[in-house]
Amino acid sequence: xxxxxxxxxxxxxxxxxxxxxxxxxxxxxxxxxxxxxxxxxxxxxxxxxxxxxxxxxxxxxxxxxxxxxxxxxxxxxxxxxxxxxxxxxxxxxxxxxxxxxxxxxxxxxxxxxxxxxxxxxxxxxxxxxxxxxxxxxxxxxxxxxxxxxxxxxxxxxxxxxxxxxxxxxxxxxxxxxxxxxxxxxxxxxxxxxxxxxxxxxxxxxxxxxxxxxxxxxxxxxxxxxxxxxxxxxxxxxxxxxxxxxxxxxxxxxxxxxxxxxxxxxxxxxxxxxxxxxxxxxxxxxxxxxxxxxxxxxxxxxxxxxxxxxxxxxxxxxxxxxxxxxxxxxxxxxxxxxxxxxxxxxxxxxxxxxxxxxx
Amino acid sequence: xxxxxxxxxxxxxxxxxxxxxxxxxxxxxxxxxxxxxxxxxxxxxxxxxxxxxxxxxxxxxxxxxxxxxxxxxxxxxxxxxxxxxxxxxxxxxxxxxxxxxxxxxxxxxxxxxxxxxxxxxxxxxxxxxxxxxxxxxxxxxxxxxxxxxxxxxxxxxxxxxxxxxxxxxxxxxxxxxxxxxxxxxxxxxxxxxxxxxxxxxxxxxxxxxxxxxxxxxxxxxxxxxxxxxxxxxxxxxxxxxxxxxxxxxxxxxxxxxxxxxxxxxxxxxxxxxxxxxxxxxxxxxxxxxxxxxxxxxxxxxxxxxxxxxxxxxxxxxxxxxxxxxxxxxxxxxxxxxxxxxxxxxxxxxxxxxxxxxx
Numbered sequence: 001x002x003x004x005x006x007x008x009x010x011x012x013x014x015x016x017x018x019x020x021x022x023x024x025x026x027x028x029x030x031x032x033x034x035x036x037x038x039x040x041x042x043x044x045x046x047x048x049x050x051x052x053x054x055x056x057x058x059x060x061x062x063x064x065x066x067x068x069x070x071x072x073x074x075x076x077x078x079x080x081x082x083x084x085x086x087x088x089x090x091x092x093x094x095x096x097x098x099x100x101x102x103x104x105x106x107x108x109x110x111x112x113x114x115x116x117x118x119x120x121x122x123x124x125x126x127x128x129x130x131x132x133x134x135x136x137x138x139x140x141x142x143x144x145x146x147x148x149x150x151x152x153x154x155x156x157x158x159x160x161x162x163x164x165x166x167x168x169x170x171x172x173x174x175x176x177x178x179x180x181x182x183x184x185x186x187x188x189x190x191x192x193x194x195x196x197x198x199x200x201x202x203x204x205x206x207x208x209x210x211x212x213x214x215x216x217x218x219x220x221x222x223x224x225x226x227x228x229x230x231x232x233x234x235x236x237x238x239x240x241x242x243x244x245x246x247x248x249x250x251x252x253x254x255x256x257x258x259x260x261x262x263x264x265x266x267x268x269x270x271x272x273x274x275x276x277x278x279x280x281x282x283x284x285x286x287x288x289x290x291x292x293x294x295x296x297x298x299x300x301x302x303x304x305x306x307x308x309x310x311x312x313x314x315x316x317x318x319x320x321x322x323x324x325x326x327x328x329x330x331x332x333x334x335x336x337x338x339x340x341x342x343x344x345x346x347x348x349x350x351x352x353x354x355x356x357x358x
Numbered sequence: 359x360x361x362x363x364x365x366x367x368x369x370x371x372x373x374x375x376x377x378x379x380x381x382x383x384x385x386x387x388x389x390x391x392x393x394x395x396x397x398x399x400x401x402x403x404x405x406x407x408x409x410x411x412x413x414x415x416x417x418x419x420x421x422x423x424x425x426x427x428x429x430x431x432x433x434x435x436x437x438x439x440x441x442x443x444x445x446x447x448x449x450x451x452x453x454x455x456x457x458x459x460x461x462x463x464x465x466x467x468x469x470x471x472x473x474x475x476x477x478x479x480x481x482x483x484x485x486x487x488x489x490x491x492x493x494x495x496x497x498x499x500x501x502x503x504x505x506x507x508x509x510x511x512x513x514x515x516x517x518x519x520x521x522x523x524x525x526x527x528x529x530x531x532x533x534x535x536x537x538x539x540x541x542x543x544x545x546x547x548x549x550x551x552x553x554x555x556x557x558x559x560x561x562x563x564x565x566x567x568x569x570x571x572x573x574x575x576x577x578x579x580x581x582x583x584x585x586x587x588x589x590x591x592x593x594x595x596x597x598x599x600x601x602x603x604x605x606x607x608x609x610x611x612x613x614x615x616x617x618x619x620x621x622x623x624x625x626x627x628x629x630x631x632x633x634x635x636x637x638x639x640x641x642x643x644x645x646x647x648x649x650x651x652x653x654x655x656x657x658x659x660x661x662x663x664x665x666x667x668x669x670x671x672x673x674x675x676x677x678x679x680x681x682x683x684x685x686x687x688x689x690x691x692x693x694x695x696x697x698x699x700x701x702x703x704x705x706x707x708x709x710x711x712x713x714x715x716x
Contacts, residue, residue, distance in 0.1 A: 003383050011599060014384045022600060023381040025361050026372040026551060028676045059419050059553045061595035064576045076573075098575040187596060193384060195417045195553050195598025215434075215573070217456040218422045237419035238545060240553025240601065241369060242380060318386045 004316045007347050009137035009165055009295040011187040011194050012337035014246070018192060021249040022242040029239050035232040037248055038239070042228060044251035045198055048167060048190070048259060049182055051174040055200040056224045057247075059240040062164040062185030065197030067095050068219035069160060069181050073205060074128065075213035076100030081122055081157075082131045083114045087138035087323045092131055092162055099214060110326070111297075113143040113290035116151040128208075129158035129180075135166035138323040140297035140332060141290040142170060149177040158205055164188060167198075168254060169266045169294040169336040180205040189266070189294055190254075191337030192247040195240050266293045269335045269344050276348035277333075280355060285330050294336035297326075303358040304331050310357065315350035362670070365705050366678045367495035367523055367653040369545040369552050370695035372604070376550060379607040380600040387597050393590040395606055396597070400586060402609035403556055406525060406548070406617060407540055409532040413558040414582045415605075417598040420522040420543030423555030425453050426577035427518060427539050431563060432486065433571035434458030439480055439515075440489045441472045445496035445681045450489055450520055457572060468684070469655075471501040471648035474509040486566075487516035487538075493524035496681040498655035498690060499648040500528060507535040516563055522546060525556075526612060527624045527652040527694040538563040547624070547652055548612070549695030550605040553598050624651045627693045627702050634706035635691075638713060643688050652694035655684075661716045662689050668715065673708035 006013045027034050038057075045055035058068065074080070079102040082093045096103045106122045108114045119130060130152060135142045145161055152159050158180040163172055167182065169189030174182050180202040187194035201209075201221070209221055223236045254262055270293040274284055277298050285297035300307060304321055305328050311317045322330040333351075335344060364371045385392050396415075403413035416426065432438070437460035440451045454461045464480045466472045477488060488510060493500045503519055510517050516538040521530055525540065527547030532540050538560040545552035559567075559579070567579055581594045612620055628651040632642055635656050643655035658665060662679055663686050669675045680688040691709075693702060 004386075004389075006384060006386055008386055011384050011386060011596065019381045019383070022551075023377045025377070026364060026369050026545075028362075028364055028366055028369060029552070030678075031362075031670070031676060059417055059598075060422070060576070061417050061597070063595040064418070067576045095575045099573045185596070187384075193380075193598065193600040194387070194596045195601055215457045217453045218418070218425045237421040238369065238543070238552045239419070240417075240551065240598070242551040242600070242604075243553055243598065246600075312389075318389060320388075 004312070004318050005343060005346065006318050007333050007335065007343070008318055008320045009188070009332060009334040012191055012334060014191055014193055015250070015253065015338045017253065018246050018250045021245045027241050029241055030234065032232065034241065035234060037244060039233045041244055041248040041251065042233065044248065044255060048251060048254060049174050049200045050172065050176065051200050053200050053202060054225050054228055055198050056221060056228065057235065057239065057244065058197050058219070059195060059243070060197045061194065062183065062197050063091070065183040065185060065199050066092055066162060069183055069199060070096055070099055070101065071214040071216045071219050072212055072221045073158065073181065073208050074101055075211070077102060078128050079104065079126045080129045080131055081106060081119070081127045083108065083119055085113055085133060085139060085141050085143065086110055086136035088136055088162060089133045092133065096131070110139045111141060111285055112287045113141050114148070116147045119148060120151050123157070127157055129160050131160045133162040134172060135170055135292050135294055137165045137295050137332065138326070140286045140292045140295045142166065142292045145172065145179065146177050149179060153178060158208065165294055165336070168262065171263050174200060186243060186247050189336040190247065190250055192250040193243055195243045196247055266336060269339050269341055270296065272341050272344045273333055273335055273348065276344065280352050294334065296333045296335065297330050298333065299330050301329060304328050307331060307354045307358050310354040311350055314354065317347055317350050362674045362676050363701060363704065364676050365691050365693065365701070366676055367546070367690060367692040370549055370692060372549055372551055373608070373611065373696045375611065376604050376608045379603045385599050387599055388592065390590065392599065393592060395602060397591045399602055399606040399609065400591065402606065402613060406609060406612060407532050407558045408530065408534065409558050411558050411560060412583050412586055413556050414579060414586065415593065415597065415602065416555050416577070417553060417601070418555045419552065420541065420555050421449070423541040423543060423557050424450055424520060427541055427557060428454055428457055428459065429572040429574045429577050430570055430579040431516065431539065431566050432459055433569070435460060436486050437462065437484045438487045438489055439464060439477070439485045441477055442466065443471055443491060443497060443499050443501065444468055444494035446494055446520060447491045450491065454489070468497045469499060469643055470645045471499050472506070474505045477506060478509050481515070485515055487518050489518045491520040492530060493528055493650050493652055495523045495653050495690065496684070498644045498650045498653045500524065500650045503530065503537065504535050507537060511536060516566065523652055523694070526620065529621050532558060544601060544605050547694040548605065548608055550608040551601055553601045554605055624694060627697050627699055628654065630699050630702045631691055631693055631706065634702065638710050652692065654691045654693065655688045656691065657688050659687060662686050665689060665712045665716050668712040669708055672712065675705055675708050
């Protein structure tokens with residue numbers, strides 16, 4: 001492929017140790033070797049999800065995981081409160097609407113996170129769930145899931161969290177905070193290649209699954225959970241064996257470093273990127289109360305696309321541009337997964353060079 | 359992982375050249391490099407599908423591809439004729455039923471393929487499509503898709519073919535034969551790691567898609583086709599970059615050998631396996647008119663499971679056992695993808711040894 005430095009909100013740099021785990025001979029998915037690897041990955045996933053519930057693995061993009069949660073938990077006509085703080089919240093709403101859910105959308109000003117009070121004010125008895133993005137890469141804003149979960153405690157509403165760009169990089173404690181469904185993907189803070197989505201549900205969420213009238217087959221969670229809990233754990237259909245091996249290796253690295261240390265490293269690198277950006281006289285797009293530790297959005301006006309192109313051409317560093325109405329106005333620097341201060345500094349030096357030239 | 363020889367109906371042995379293509383640094387999916395690789399893969403897929411239509415790629419198991427075809431082409435209540443010659447035909451029927459299709463099932467005796475006349479006799483005006491498995495790995499039987507397509511010519515019925523365990527190993531000419539939808543996966547005759555499904559539709563099938571009332575988002579073919587036909591081809595959601603690179607490399611190898619030569623090699627190896635099995639005094643399970651060139655089923659009675667276990671333990675060769683009511687009664691030797699006569703002979707010698715000991 002190439003040797004470029006990926007400073008995007010995913011896919012992220014994959015450590016050589018993880019890449020190498022894919023270059024071994026193919027393993028058959030009905031062997032004891034694969035069963036052992038799958039159960040080992042599942043235990044490691046419980047650790048990064050901070051849950052004692054099963055974590056299901058599907059060959060799919062994160063968007064598939066979001067769809068899977070909806071088709072397993074709901075029936076057409078069910079009403080949900082969907083909190084959108086950007087492009088990915090809007091996408092989650094589109095998926096819910098595509099499957100016939102009644103979606104009441106709480107739209108938060110871009111660059112901000114959602115105030116628990118605003119969610120509480122929008123909540124109706126008819127809402128079966130509150131759906132929220134933990135970290136919104138389009139605006140580099142992070143929601144305070146712990147506070148939102150506290151606000152919902154005691155309410156008979158499922159809390160569903162899109163943690164695709166946060167899990168493994170930003171503190172998330174599924175059981176302790178009381179989250180009912182967490183969805184993530186392999187290619188973000190979990191520093192694995194893209195192609196796997198991981199989903200975990202609370203016991204309360206599992207009770208809803210039996211009632212769901214949504215058509216489903218590939219995404220059937222009950223089948224996936226039953227197979228995962230067999231004496232020889234397996235997947236209902238052929239798993240992406242190489243990607244399972246890669247994710248297992250990447251999560252082993254997270255366990256070795258320690259999840260809390262990994263969160264701290266992300267915070268450290270994020271602060272370094274933000275202060276470096278400000279030292280260059282550039283403006284952080286996101287409101288100070290909601291700064292993300294996995295991605296930074298910088299408001300640089302019409303130079304955005306040219307600076308992004310120059311960073312790749314002159315320095316071999318890939319960053320992302322703006323999405324939606326922010327296209328051509330901001331750049332987004334990802335700093336999640338396999339990331340350290342040296343990578344941050346290299347990116348900042350290159351950004352300074354490109355800003356001077358642009 | 360391990361160095362075992364995979365003689366199963368998938369996942370199959372992945373050539374080192376293909377494995378190595380995954381061990382390079384991660385590539386971002388919105389770069390020109392990825393767009394070039396994706397369009398190159400798409401052109402190679404057209405060649406192995408023998409079609410001029412777009413071939414869509416999704417991160418998913420083959421079962422996801424079968425589901426995707428149904429949710430894009432049909433609406434709840436649509437009536438289809440589903441021809442089942444084994445476990446995978448039955449699964450396709452279950453998927454169709456899960457999504458509310460009216461499924462008339464033509465069940466063919468296991469070990470046999472479907473006679474075009476039998477399909478013709480079961481066909482009703484109300485049937486919108488005929489759904490058939492090209493190669494049924496559970497019984498090692500292959501349907502004559504060319505004859506079935508000829509029988510349907512002129513009829514206003516879509517012909518949908520599950521080619522998961524045949525495409526790239528058994529002759530299939532989508533355009534010339536007039537097939538409306540072909541679904542396959544990466545880990546069978548295409549000798550790539552599992553995790554990608556590939557789907558191509560005829561122009562006639564594309565016309566049906568606009569009328570589909572099935573809820574869909576992740577599987578949306580129109581979105582996937584639009585993104586694939588952009589100036590910079592891409593996927594709607596994050597693709598499994600490493601698996602795309604692997605499949606592109608594997609298909610390059612098929613192009614270098616030549617598709618017709620690849621089909622001939624599969625036929626040669628299949629004949630060698632079958633004659634070797636008969637020389638051991640063992641009985642081929644499948645009827646002689648429908649023998650598969652990608653997998654061989656051998657009826658060895660209650661020794662099946664112990665012989666299978668011994669082959670792995672003593673010889674490091676993985677084969678498959680029986681499925682459904684054939685469990686514990688047959689063994690299935692896969693010979694597709696990265697396969698040659700030496701591998702077949704090694705497997706036959708090991709089988710002879712295990713039969714003697716069992």
